[in-house]
Amino acid sequence: MKALLLAVLLGQGEAPPDVASARELERVARLELEAARSKEFYFVADAASLTLSLKLGGVPLATYKLDSIELGRSLASADEALSLDELYRCLAPPRAPLEIVPGPPPAPATPGKDEEKKPPVPRSGVLSCEPPLAVHLVSAGKVLGFRERLRLFGDRKDEPRVRLVVAEADADRLFSSLPAQPLVLVSRVPQATPESTAEAR
Amino acid sequence: METSDTMGAAPAGAQDDVDGAETTAAAAEARPASPKVDRNRWILGGVGATLLTLVTLFFLSTRLYVYDRLGPMEPANASIESTPEEAAAVNKEIKNLESKAQRAQRSVVGMVPGSAYIVVDTAQNKLYLKKRDKVLHEALCSTGSGGLLKDRNVDRQWVFETPRGNFRVIRKAEDPVWTKPDWAFVEEGKAVPDNWSERRDYDTLGNYALYLGDGYMIHGTLYQRYLGRAITHGCIRLGDEDLERVYRAAPVGTQVLIF
Numbered sequence: 296m297k298a299l300l301l302a303v304l305l306g307q308g309e310a311p312p313d314v315a316s317a318r319e320l321e322r323v324a325r326l327e328l329e330a331a332r333s334k335e336f337y338f339v340a341d342a343a344s345l346t347l348s349l350k351l352g353g354v355p356l357a358t359y360k361l362d363s364i365e366l367g368r369s370l371a372s373a374d375e376a377l378s379l380d381e382l383y384r385c386l387a388p389p390r391a392p393l394e395i396v397p398g399p400p401p402a403p404a405t406p407g408k409d410e411e412k413k414p415p416v417p418r419s420g421v422l423s424c425e426p427p428l429a430v431h432l433v434s435a436g437k438v439l440g441f442r443e444r445l446r447l448f449g450d451r452k453d454e455p456r457v458r459l460v461v462a463e464a465d466a467d468r469l470f471s472s473l474p475a476q477p478l479v480l481v482s483r484v485p486q487a488t489p490e491s492t493a494e495a496r
Numbered sequence: 497m498e499t500s501d502t503m504g505a506a507p508a509g510a511q512d513d514v515d516g517a518e519t520t521a522a523a524a525e526a527r528p529a530s531p532k533v534d535r536n537r538w539i540l541g542g543v544g545a546t547l548l549t550l551v552t553l554f555f556l557s558t559r560l561y562v563y564d565r566l567g568p569m570e571p572a573n574a575s576i577e578s579t580p581e582e583a584a585a586v587n588k589e590i591k592n593l594e595s596k597a598q599r600a601q602r603s604v605v606g607m608v609p610g611s612a613y614i615v616v617d618t619a620q621n622k623l624y625l626k627k628r629d630k631v632l633h634e635a636l637c638s639t640g641s642g643g644l645l646k647d648r649n650v651d652r653q654w655v656f657e658t659p660r661g662n663f664r665v666i667r668k669a670e671d672p673v674w675t676k677p678d679w680a681f682v683e684e685g686k687a688v689p690d691n692w693s694e695r696r697d698y699d700t701l702g703n704y705a706l707y708l709g710d711g712y713m714i715h716g717t718l719y720q721r722y723l724g725r726a727i728t729h730g731c732i733r734l735g736d737e738d739l740e741r742v743y744r745a746a747p748v749g750t751q752v753l754i755f
Contacts, residue, residue, distance in 0.1 A: 314586055316569050317593035324600035331604050334662060336755065343568035349755060352662055353607030355629070356615060356755045367561040395643040395656075397685040456561060471619035472755050474660060485568040 316485060322380070323482040327353075330478045337478035340364055340459055343485055347459060347469070349477075359469045360462035362435045364481065367456035383424035386476055416470045422479070427454035430479055434466035457481060613751040614665075614714075614742065616732055618658050621724045623714075623734060625745055632745065635738035636724040638717065640731075647682045654679045656729040663708045663752040668743065672705035672715060673698055679729065702736065704743040708752055714742065 330337035331353035418437040422430040625633040640658035674697040702716015717733035
């Protein structure tokens with residue numbers, strides 16, 4: 296199964312701000328409709344509310360709090376305008392299952408046996424995408440180790456990066472249920488005012 | 497003594513080298529290096545170091561990243577001056593864009609099931625019975641352990657994950673009978689029976705089962721104390737009361753979203 300990563304164009308420098316906001320609103324709505332129709336899991340990373348919403352077919356499934364959304368660009372391409380409005384395909388980091396040792400099942404009323412054995416839950420991950428884009432999911436409490444830094448250092452050069460720093464309290468939940476190949480949509484739509492919300496209803 | 501032997505075995509050339517070094521040092525002492533040669537060496541060394549630094553910086557520049565924090569788009573700047581015609585054109589474009597956005601948003605909202613549907617959160621082992629955005633019922637459940645079972649006798653293995661995605665209830669049954677698959681015997685270290693009647697289990701699934709396809713279902717459990725934990729072989733287990741509630745509320749065709 297393939298997955299797509301959607302991201303919106305960031306920074307419409309030329310147009311007046313009102314038009315830029317309206318374009319952003321339209322783009323996010325259009326891309327979300329496309330993601331919802333894809334029948335694949337998709338994330339909406341909202342820079343306004345600092346939340347990461349997991350959805351499937353337009354149905355909100357879970358919301359995770361973000362500490363920050365950061366856009367990273369290679370020093371080699373720092374002067375170039377960063378455009379992220381393409382469709383990206385990405386893969387989640389694999390998790391190795393724990394092997395089960397065969398044996399008789401515990402009696403239903405016997406406590407202390409058949410305890411839950413969860414595969415280790417990662418605290419950070421990189422969704423590598425094609426065309427080149429890397430989405431870094433990092434728990435706020437995670438300090439990157441040497442090997443992880445080395446891996447980031449060795450990533451393809453020049454590809455833009457989006458770093459989503461997940462609030463510590465929500466990190467386990469997110470990494471435990473990270474879909475294999477999610478779509479991601481980054482939104483910078485300003486928070487709706489009460490008036491516009493009422494109008495939308 | 498071993499030490500003396502080793503020293504004694506040193507090749508004659510080694511002594512020659514020492515002698516040669518002494519000779520060179522003595523010659524250098526006798527004939528001081530010219531300042532011009534020294535300066536050239538410094539220049540060459542400097543150029544080499546600069547080139548090395550530049551190459552390193554170039555390499556690093558392709559690998560190092562700068563990060564900017566993203567926030568919402570800035571609000572409208574009212575100070576921009578424009579003619580009435582320009583303002584009208586801008587307003588028209590904005591209304592057009594907003595209209596398109598609202599149509600898309602309505603389409604997304606319209607995709608949320610209008611009838612009852614089930615959401616299963618495998619990270620928290622919770623099941624929600626929902627209608628639109630309203631939670632009708634919330635229950636602890638057990639989902640797949642993610643464990644790996646290998647059959648040493650035959651080259652095969654199973655990973656006990658609850659599948660994720662969009663499913664539907666394709667069949668329902670009261671007092672369901674479980675036809676135990678091969679892994680159920682392999683896991684217990686027993687031989688897989690040839691006779692299918694030996695595979696039938698009348699107790700394990702509880703009072704009801706909602707079939708999702710490919711052998712996965714929502715059913716009851718003998719292990720109610722483990723509800724809330726990821727310990728199953730991929731099915732979703734519920735407690736007796738929660739199972740009855742979900743069974744009654746979810747007809748065949750009900751959407752089941754598992755994440």
